[in-house]
Amino acid sequence: MxxxxxxxxxxxxxxxxxxxxxxxxxxxxxxxxxxxxxxxxxxxxxxxxxxxxxxxxxxxxxxxxxxxxxxxxAGFPAGKTFDSWHEHASTIPTATQQALRGLEWLDRGENLAVVGPSGTGKSHLLEALGHTAIDAGRTVAWFTIEGLGRLVAGHRADDTVTKAINRAIKADLVVIDDIGLLPVPTEAAEALFRVIDAAYERRSIAISSNVHPGGFDELLPATIATAAVDRFMHHAHIVMTEGDSYRFAQARDGKGLTPLT
Incomplete structure (x- = not known):
């Protein structure tokens, strides 16, 4: 053997x-x-x-x-990170950008509103911050205002709206993108308030908007706007963007596509 x-x-x-x-x-x-x-x-x-x-x-x-x-x-829309972010092209002060990227505001449960004209980097900044937060061990949930409205509508029939909102705010950071581009339907307005109310002093919310939160009464029913803005603004940083649309500038300069041959 x-x-x-x-x-x-x-x-x-x-x-x-x-x-x-x-x-x-x-x-x-x-x-x-x-x-x-x-x-x-x-x-x-x-x-x-x-x-x-x-x-x-x-x-x-x-x-x-x-x-x-x-x-x-998380449901990010475009996969934009700080790798493609041009820090010096943004009108947001460099020190503010660096402070946001440090995520201390998120650790403190504070909110963030990025406000400015279309095409000035609001969504890109929020998505990049979301990716950074996940890489640092946090959780993120991304919504558009229309998506929040559909969330409420989809759970209305079986009376599970509260459960759906509570699941949404389990994330350390809830991002709500593009408020103010279109009229806000009633269900979306209700959803926005529900998320802000449920997350108040528990989770961070970041929004991008063409309209300063102080002007949300132009977009939402007055009572909802007052209650939502009061809670959101209590612990919120407001960051303003300015200037022309990056997208328009790229299109104007022929950088928005690959030339035809």
């Missing part, structure tokens, strides 16, 4: 590790083991070091997967 060689024993152990990792649903450990185990054997690692390295690979893999899932679930 032949005696198993060291190589065959190692292969058997590697196979058992692979099977156990699959059974225990440790995909990142399983993937790393193919490289780590031969290296550990060749370099005569301490067994505890092997375990540490494999578990660290699993932990890092799960953390990265969580971040990816949070980016996906």
């Amino acid at each position: 032949s005696t198993p060689t060291s190589t065959s024993t190692s292969e058997q152990l590697a196979g058992e590790v692979d099977a156990l990792a699959r059974q225990l649903r440790l995909p990142h450990l399983r993937k790393a083991a193919a490289d780590v185990l031969p290296t550990a054997k060749a370099q005569r690692w301490d067994p505890a070091e092997v375990v540490r390295v494999l578990l660290d690979e699993e932990a890092q893999g799960r953390a990265a997967a969580t971040i990816r899932n949070r980016h996906h679930r």
Whole structure:
């Protein structure tokens, strides 16, 4: 009877590790083991070091997967981040931009309103801040004002509006984009108030708008506007954008598309 060689024993152990990792649903450990185990054997690692390295690979893999899932679930519209943000092209003071990117306001549960004309970077800034927040371990939910209205309408029939709003504000940051571009329907106005009221002093809300929150009574029923703005503005930073539309400027300069050949 032949005696198993060291190589065959190692292969058997590697196979058992692979099977156990699959059974225990440790995909990142399983993937790393193919490289780590031969290296550990060749370099005569301490067994505890092997375990540490494999578990660290699993932990890092799960953390990265969580971040990816949070980016996906947030519902961002365009994938815009600070990689494509031109800091010096914005009319927002550089110091203000840096303070916003630091996220201390989010840690304090404060709100943010980015107000200005169309095309001046409001949505880009909020989406970039949202991605930054997720990369820093927070959760984000992105809505348009119309989307909030549909949320309320969709849950009206079975009387689960409150539950839907509470799920929405489980995120550390709730973003509501493009308030003021179009008239705000009654259900959207109600949804906006419900979110602001439910999140008050519990979660941060960031909005982009063509209209300063102080003028929301032009967009919403007066009673709703007063109550919503009162709660939102209590702990809010107001950031103003100015100037011409970036989109219009790019179109004017022929940078909005690839020339036809």
